[in-house]
Amino acid sequence: xxxxxxxxxxxxxxxxxxxxxxxxxxxxxxxxxxxxxxxxxxxxxxxxxxxxxxxxxxxxxxxxxxxxxxxxxxxxxxxxxxxxxxxxxxxxxxxxxxxxxxxxxxxxxxxxxxxxxxxxxxxxxxxxxxxxxxxxxxxxxxxxxxxxxxxxxxxxxxxxxxxxxxxxxxxxxxxxxxxxxxxxxxxxxxxxxxxxxxxxxxxxxxxxxxxxxxxxxxxxxxxxxxxxxxxxxxxxxxxxxxxxxxxxxxxxxxxxxxxxxxxxxxxxxxxxxxxxxxxxxxxxxxxxxxxxxxxxxxxxxxxxxxxxxxxxxxxxxxxxxxxxxxxxxxxxxxxxxxxxxxxxxxxxxxxxxxxxxxxxxxxxxxxxxxxxxxxxxxxxxxxxxxxxxxxxxxxxxxxxxxxxxxxxxxxxxxxxxxxxxxxxxxxxxxxxxxxxxxxxxxxxxxxxxxxxxxxxxxxxxxxxxxxxxxxxxxxxxxxxxxxxxxxxxxxxxxxxxxxx
Numbered sequence: 001x002x003x004x005x006x007x008x009x010x011x012x013x014x015x016x017x018x019x020x021x022x023x024x025x026x027x028x029x030x031x032x033x034x035x036x037x038x039x040x041x042x043x044x045x046x047x048x049x050x051x052x053x054x055x056x057x058x059x060x061x062x063x064x065x066x067x068x069x070x071x072x073x074x075x076x077x078x079x080x081x082x083x084x085x086x087x088x089x090x091x092x093x094x095x096x097x098x099x100x101x102x103x104x105x106x107x108x109x110x111x112x113x114x115x116x117x118x119x120x121x122x123x124x125x126x127x128x129x130x131x132x133x134x135x136x137x138x139x140x141x142x143x144x145x146x147x148x149x150x151x152x153x154x155x156x157x158x159x160x161x162x163x164x165x166x167x168x169x170x171x172x173x174x175x176x177x178x179x180x181x182x183x184x185x186x187x188x189x190x191x192x193x194x195x196x197x198x199x200x201x202x203x204x205x206x207x208x209x210x211x212x213x214x215x216x217x218x219x220x221x222x223x224x225x226x227x228x229x230x231x232x233x234x235x236x237x238x239x240x241x242x243x244x245x246x247x248x249x250x251x252x253x254x255x256x257x258x259x260x261x262x263x264x265x266x267x268x269x270x271x272x273x274x275x276x277x278x279x280x281x282x283x284x285x286x287x288x289x290x291x292x293x294x295x296x297x298x299x300x301x302x303x304x305x306x307x308x309x310x311x312x313x314x315x316x317x318x319x320x321x322x323x324x325x326x327x328x329x330x331x332x333x334x335x336x337x338x339x340x341x342x343x344x345x346x347x348x349x350x351x352x353x354x355x356x357x358x359x360x361x362x363x364x365x366x367x368x369x370x371x372x373x374x375x376x377x378x379x380x381x382x383x384x385x386x387x388x389x390x391x392x393x394x395x396x397x398x399x400x401x402x403x404x405x406x407x408x409x410x411x412x413x414x415x416x417x418x419x420x421x422x423x424x425x426x427x428x429x430x431x432x433x434x435x436x437x438x439x440x441x442x443x444x445x446x447x448x449x450x451x452x453x454x455x456x457x458x459x460x461x462x463x464x465x466x467x468x469x470x471x472x473x474x475x476x477x478x479x480x481x482x483x484x485x486x487x488x489x490x491x492x493x494x495x496x497x498x499x500x
Contacts (some may be wrong), residue, residue: 025128026057027121034118035061036109038068039079039102044112045072048119055126060092064102080106127165134161156333202346202387203261205242207488208475209462213423215261216243216346216387217469220422221378223352225392225411227399230427231460232391233272233350234280234484239389240265240348241281244318247345263345263386264317266338268331270354274320280484285309289482317342327356328376339384347380351391352417371416378420392417394426404433408465424466429479431456460486 037044045068053062053069067086071078080102087093093101110118138158142151201215216222216239226232247262269277283290286309288302298306319342321334331349338344349355357372374390381388394410406426411417418424434453439445460479464472478489 033110036105037115039106040109044115047116159333202263204239219382222389222423223421226427238486244316248316267320267348269322274322284485347388349390374420422468426463428461
């Protein structure tokens with residue numbers, strides 16, 4: 001089958017001499033043969049439903065295909081005789097012989113069996129032409145001295161266009177038969193049934209949370225919110241580390257890591273440096289208070305524990321980007337790159353209010369900016385088919401209530417965040433507020449305060465305020481302030497089944 005740069009055959013609709021010397025990739029003979037196949041047997045149109053008129057190189061062929069598809073969609077017969085009614089005034093058609101050209105197309109038709117193959121050739125050549133145009137536009141933008149558009153921004157824009165082109169290259173996308181979707185759903189359910197913890201998503205590493213959420217699901221935007229000092233960064237770090245460690249363990253055990261509940265994690269830390277996050281993780285895994293690590297105040301046993309922990313975790317697939325004030329376009333661009341290079345399975349953003357919208361300048365309307373950011377993160381989750389865990393601040397209204405457990409209405413710029421999120425959960429530690437309500441020592445109230453403090457010491461709550469695919473509720477966790485580590489809570493009637 002002829003492909004590549006083609007001169008027009010005897011069916012030529014335009015003079016080949018009129019084409020530029022360096023013509024874009026195209027194959028007119030394939031276009032003609034496919035159009036002929038559709039005109040001879042309209043069933044061929046269903047086999048190339050992934051094509052649009054713009055995929056054809058010849059403008060006349062674009063118009064013919066558009067007319068044919070319009071008739072087929074109406075349930076009408078599309079043959080040269082019926083097309084004549086709709087295209088007799090087409091100047092381009094008149095230039096190549098009028099209705100006789102349509103008859104010649106039908107005579108040059110490929111078989112119904114080969115129609116889809118010809119369609120994919122046309123599709124591929126169209127992508128190649130678009131790729132060339134993106135390259136030319138990138139060169140032009142780089143040559144022009146635009147002070148408002150940095151080189152980094154231009155790279156991100158070019159990467160975005162290339163990614164969009166790559167995504168549009170999936171010719172099989174569109175409507176899917178229900179049987180195909182059903183089979184995929186059954187495969188996921190079967191994998192969850194066989195998996196430890198009955199998970200269908202990425203494990204958080206904490207049994208109570210996994211039971212409520214079923215793990216973090218692909219294409220979901222998960223918002224984790226909390227007031228300062230509640231530990232939302234620590235919880236996000238723990239979840240990211242547990243997922244990456246679980247992935248690494250599956251690889252070492254020779255198992256399919258995609259079925260083990262782990263993930264390759266990309267962590268965008270817009271507030272803390274990569275070194276600070278690494279120190280936190282070392283503190284968690286070695287069981288050494290982070291303040292001791294900062295001062296280097298360790299005994300020989302603790303130092304050995306630190307070395308052991310660092311050796312155990314150095315190879316986990318956790319990637320940290322600590323670029324401050326990163327625009328949402330930059331986050332999306334870097335996540336796509338990590339997906340291509342390392343099979344990214346989860347994204348964490350700490351935190352979304354520190355991200356910037358993709359525009360050149362910030363607007364006065366902060367709600368509008370956050371809306372753009374959350375829409376972008378949801379699009380990222382769906383496009384890469386990975387869970388995106390984004391941290392969010394809560395408004396000060398929490399502090400004005402007697403019960404300081406957060407609610408959906410406490411989210412800053414809550415409208416867009418609550419609307420775009422698939423899951424909204426809050427981290428809450430009653431111990432933090434209880435410590436600040438100490439009555440006068442020696443009084444009965446102080447004794448009650450101490451007794452309650454013992455009951456809630458080290459207890460944290462992950463409050464699921466919204467979940468599209470499951471129930472809301474509260475997962476009780478254990479939190480160590482010294483090592484900022486969350487884990488399973490040892491209740492009186494239950495001990496944790498596993499550790500990470």
